[in-house]
Amino acid sequence: MSCVITGMGAVAAVGGGPEQIFTALCAGTSGLTKLRAFDLNRYRAHHAYEIDDRTGPGRDEPLRATRWLVDAVEQACADGGLTPAARVPVLLGTTLREQRSVELWWRGEGEVSAADLHFGPALRRRFGFTRTYTFANACAATLYALGLATDLLDLGMADAVVVAGTDAITESAFGTLDRVQNRTPEALRPFDRARAGMLMGEGASAVVVRRDGDGDRPALARIRGVSMNCDAYHPTAPDPAGIAAAMHAAHTRAGLGPDEIDLVMLHGSGTELNDAAEATALHAVFGDAAARPLMTAIKSMTGHTLGGSGLLSLIVAVLSLHRGVVPPIAGLTDPADEAAGLRLVSGTAATAPLRTAQVDAFGFGGINAVAVVERS
Amino acid sequence: MTGPGRPAAVTGIGLAVSGLGTPDDLLQPDGAEEAFDPATGLTGRAMRHKDRASRFALRAAADALRDAGLLTGATFAGPASRTCVVVSTNFGNLDSVCTFADTIAEDSVLGLSPLGLPHTSSNSVAGWLAIEYGLRGPNLTVCNGGTGGLDALFWARAMIAADRADVALVVGVEPDTAPVARLVGHRPRLDGAAAVVLESVPHRRSRGAPPRAVITACTHGAALPDAVRAVRGTDRQPVGLWLTPAGPRPGDAASSWCATTRDLTARLGECSGALGVLQCVAGVSYLDASGPGAVLATSADGPDHTAVAALLLTAPGQAS
Known part of the structure; x- marks a missing residue:
């Protein structure tokens, strides 16, 4: 059986919808700014890719992640011609849930209830969805959710599924990462020799997935296969072997060889460890074909949008497949050694006829998910 | 949507709950002969640098895997790349999140321990379980409110039905920590974990494990x-x-x-x-x-x- 994407929605620092985000990324526009609400005196890193929607400057507020999620889901349902209904499963991927709201509540700066922690109650109130599942699967969360959505459709347990993800930056995660990174990045620069580490971004993403032939909207892309696994190696560091296994499994599920992949949306989180592990895995899986596909990393302009990042990459990939245009990796001027032999897009957007794309998403806990999509 | 029509068998159960001993105690009105005590039960080498939720989960998981006949000593004896982990927790890492926010406010990020990094993400329990037993199948954390435990079993069964795994280790865990006490309004609350091993029928039969x-x-x-x-x-x-x-x-x-x-x-x-x-x-x-x-x-x-x-x-x- 075959699953297709019929609707898309997204919110990020660089735009409030898929088209706006895609246009910004192709123009090399970055959402990077100084931290908008955290106290700079308490951090070494002072930059992030935040969404500028707080009601006042310099003061944070709860439930922003929920707000973006509702926005992205609304966009995707409208785009996909899906009328929200109780029977439609909604699979949500997130790294941090509403933990930023918990921090504000704990510090006496906002209110939160246990029901706010996951996103089901908000989606029930807004859309009437009752079959909602929140998966806290770190930065592979939305591609995990996408894979599980295709399983539900394949098993005949649903006719349409909404897959979505969201994350707002928390002090605990931003701060601990800041503490751990050896250098203090002023921008997220995947595969560049001058990279200094990861910086977080904010945003939400959503798609409507259906069985091919169902619904009255044309398919935007076909989902050829989604793999998911776990390194079982280290709580935060990636393992090239686990990543390679996930890539290989995705190709097998897709029924495609590595020489049939036209575009790779890299996880590209801007850390030396990730870049090395991802490049090693790509060489191991693609072999001689590693130099063939175009490769890009949108986190260089959106920041690492955590749980929703995999699906945001996928949404950009779908638009790239249709337009034949691939956004560049912003800030990539001097490729690191491990970039050798990979066709990384730098400088300006690349143009090429494209049919298939691989999307990578890796997260804490050593969890990996890789999706392969095809233009329809 | 009641399931894929292919049954999945439970082959092992485990429990690590403050004040309870064996799984039988769950249905007893009160008391337990040898109750689990976190003060002694959550210590040891494997527990180092892990949060309270992860330590409870590791204890319950060990019991369930042993009950299922899937441990040789402390080593997993099942199909590592075909075993998935599904964890349900809502409050698992809230103590880390709140403590770290306090530390930043008081001492800046320089006061934080790098060892806390895994616990900033809500999926740390599932990651530790995978590492402990080398489980390389899908690794899923369900944070779905009050239905999360049953939802975790639903997804474990779905992943077996979709042929992503032959074995599923399912753990539900909620630690009793200061933020949880405040969040649930200081009502009585669980401090512990439960674990279930779920298996496809062909896999269970192939190794001769009794279905429970x-x-x-x-x-x-x-x-x-x-x-x-x-x-x-x-x-x-x-x-x-x-x-x-x-x-x-x-x-x-x-x-x-x-x-x-x-x-x-x-x-x-x-x-x-x-x-x-x-x-x-x-x-x-x-x-x-x-x-x-x-x-x-x-x-x-x-x-x-x-x-x-x-x-x-x-x-x-x-x-x-």
Whole structure:
């Protein structure tokens, strides 16, 4: 059986919808700014890719992640011609849930209830969805959710599924990462020799997935296969072997060889460890074909949008497949050694006829998910 | 959506709950002969640098894997790349999140320990479980409110049905920490974890492991009567034990087909995302003791119970 994407929605620092985000990324526009609400005196890193929607400057507020999620889901349902209904499963991927709201509540700066922690109650109130599942699967969360959505459709347990993800930056995660990174990045620069580490971004993403032939909207892309696994190696560091296994499994599920992949949306989180592990895995899986596909990393302009990042990459990939245009990796001027032999897009957007794309998403806990999509 | 139509068998259960001993204690009115004590039970080399939720989860998982015959010593003896991990927790890492926010406010990020990094993400428990036993299959963390435990069992079963795994280690865990106490309004609350090993029938048979129970159906919906009807199926299985939390109460109509109802939260307090897995462990314990009929487990989410989950557990039969 075959699953297709019929609707898309997204919110990020660089735009409030898929088209706006895609246009910004192709123009090399970055959402990077100084931290908008955290106290700079308490951090070494002072930059992030935040969404500028707080009601006042310099003061944070709860439930922003929920707000973006509702926005992205609304966009995707409208785009996909899906009328929200109780029977439609909604699979949500997130790294941090509403933990930023918990921090504000704990510090006496906002209110939160246990029901706010996951996103089901908000989606029930807004859309009437009752079959909602929140998966806290770190930065592979939305591609995990996408894979599980295709399983539900394949098993005949649903006719349409909404897959979505969201994350707002928390002090605990931003701060601990800041503490751990050896250098203090002023921008997220995947595969560049001058990279200094990861910086977080904010945003939400959503798609409507259906069985091919169902619904009255044309398919935007076909989902050829989604793999998911776990390194079982280290709580935060990636393992090239686990990543390679996930890539290989995705190709097998897709029924495609590595020489049939036209575009790779890299996880590209801007850390030396990730870049090395991802490049090693790509060489191991693609072999001689590693130099063939175009490769890009949108986190260089959106920041690492955590749980929703995999699906945001996928949404950009779908638009790239249709337009034949691939956004560049912003800030990539001097490729690191491990970039050798990979066709990384730098400088300006690349143009090429494209049919298939691989999307990578890796997260804490050593969890990996890789999706392969095809233009329809 | 009650399930893929392919049964999955429970082959092991485990429990690590403050104040309880064996799984049988879940259905006893009070007391336990050898109760688990976190002060001594959550120590040891494997527990270093892990949060309270992860330590409880590791203890319960070890018991369940041993019960399923999947440990040789402390080493996993099953199919590592075909074993998935599914964890349900809502409060698991809130102590880390709040403590780190306090530290930043008081000492800046320089006061933080780098060792805390894994616990900033809500999926750290599942990651530690995978690392401990080398489990390289899908690794899923369900944070879905009060229905999360039963939802975790639903997804474990779905991943087996979709051929992503042959074995699933399912853990429900909620630690009793300061933020949890404040968040649930200082009501009694669980401090512990429950674990279930779920297996595809062909895999269970291939290694000759005895089936303890079968998850016949599970569902997630808006209304309790519909969910119960859905999991009982067209043959209207007689229910010997209905495990139901406070809130959605079995109506009078239940008395005709349900012998006994039991609310685990009456003894354990707020169980949140661990409840469904605790119910499953209690249900297997009931069936182990040759309790009559099937076991129905239900749970609800949100202050107005606008989402419910239901699961039907039956004694092993020819198809399991």
